[in-house]
Amino acid sequence: MAHTLFIDGAAGTTGLEIAERLAGRAEFDLIVLDDERRKDDAARSEALNDADFVILCLPDDAARSAVGMIANDRTRVIDASSAFRTAPDWAYGFPEVTGRDTIASAMRVSNPGCYPTGFIALVAPLVRAGLLPADWPYVCHAVSGYSGGGKALIARFEADADIAFRAYGLALGHKHVPEMQAHAGLVHAPVFAPAVVPAHRGMLVEVPLHLSMMPAAGSADTLRETLATFYADSPVVNVVGDTPDELLLRGSAQPVDTLTLRVFGAADGSQARLVAMLDNLGKGASGAAVQNLNIMAGLDEAAGLRL
Numbered sequence: 001m002a003h004t005l006f007i008d009g010a011a012g013t014t015g016l017e018i019a020e021r022l023a024g025r026a027e028f029d030l031i032v033l034d035d036e037r038r039k040d041d042a043a044r045s046e047a048l049n050d051a052d053f054v055i056l057c058l059p060d061d062a063a064r065s066a067v068g069m070i071a072n073d074r075t076r077v078i079d080a081s082s083a084f085r086t087a088p089d090w091a092y093g094f095p096e097v098t099g100r101d102t103i104a105s106a107m108r109v110s111n112p113g114c115y116p117t118g119f120i121a122l123v124a125p126l127v128r129a130g131l132l133p134a135d136w137p138y139v140c141h142a143v144s145g146y147s148g149g150g151k152a153l154i155a156r157f158e159a160d161a162d163i164a165f166r167a168y169g170l171a172l173g174h175k176h177v178p179e180m181q182a183h184a185g186l187v188h189a190p191v192f193a194p195a196v197v198p199a200h201r202g203m204l205v206e207v208p209l210h211l212s213m214m215p216a217a218g219s220a221d222t223l224r225e226t227l228a229t230f231y232a233d234s235p236v237v238n239v240v241g242d243t244p245d246e247l248l249l250r251g252s253a254q255p256v257d258t259l260t261l262r263v264f265g266a267a268d269g270s271q272a273r274l275v276a277m278l279d280n281l282g283k284g285a286s287g288a289a290v291q292n293l294n295i296m297a298g299l300d301e302a303a304g305l306r307l
């Protein structure tokens, strides 16, 4: 029998992309609220409690209140917001890092943020392997397409074609930093420098390293091989060995759910750049939600993904 599924926030950027990935999937029966009722709490509460699975694609406060409306012990939740990403009673929805079994049995799964997906993918396996120190003061630079900021940032970029680059998070304390630190297993919060470019989707997340000051790290090749082994069984995460001269985000980029990791090394071995490339709406949000849903429902984890 099909699982009933309710996407709360289905008219938003993430919700729409999840519905596209689920189109034609007979394993799920979607509960849909029309435009008049999609923000009506009584209708939402009924849908939240009727569904076997709920995916929350809402701002943090609305996500917290949606979870509070669930009054049964049956409905399983995937939350795309940042409300529960370091909550001890929620599973962190990064199957490759958290473990598929944990996701498969969880009642509450918090989907990772888009930037943390890249950062954690690069750093967590190397810290766990003892190659990178847990107590290093890491730095993370990143650029995102503007759809990362949802409807409001999409409207802003579409209304102002003159924005060429938007550095932000300049006061530090970006909301993604706690999950980056917690799920990469770090002693110190990384310095995080995000930016937005005038492309709809796509992102690059980079962690520069002084290898010469990290005696256990070995070479860039060692780091790359360790990542490749760690992600060998993932249909989504690819560790590639090419080292192109440039990495481009394109304004015409189409949806994709892969996460591509590269390690670039200086010729003298003194420095390295760990770089993740992904679609903020793919493995950074909607693709990850569908991957988690598949695992929770006991299905092929790659079903419906754009790989």
Ligand SMILES: NC(=O)C1=CN([C@@H]2O[C@H](COP(=O)(O)OP(=O)(O)OC[C@H]3O[C@@H](n4cnc5c(N)ncnc54)[C@H](OP(=O)(O)O)[C@@H]3O)[C@@H](O)[C@H]2O)C=CC1
Pocket (backbone or CB within 6 Å): 008, 009, 010, 011, 012, 013, 014, 015, 038, 039, 040, 056, 057, 058, 059, 060, 062, 080, 081, 082, 112, 113, 114, 147, 148, 149, 150, 151, 152, 280, 281, 284, 285
């Ligand atoms: N965009 C991205 O790349 C990523 C987004 N996320 C997270 O996913 C969540 C959704 O983001 P995104 O899709 O980008 O945001 P959007 O702003 O595009 O969509 C949010 C949707 O939620 C609706 N909504 C707001 N409040 C309520 C409410 N009380 N009841 C019902 N619906 C409500 C909005 O309605 P209305 O249409 O009327 O405004 C809108 O349709 C956020 O927590 C975001 O941080 C996570 C990773 C990446």
Ligand SMILES: CC(=O)N[C@@H](CCC(=O)OP(=O)(O)O)C(=O)O
Pocket (backbone or CB within 6 Å): 080, 081, 082, 112, 113, 114, 115, 144, 145, 146, 147, 148, 149, 150, 153, 176, 194, 196, 284
């Ligand atoms: C470009 C942009 O604005 N990006 C968002 C993060 C997008 C994301 O990962 O969503 P969560 O809010 O659920 O963490 C930001 O920096 O706040």
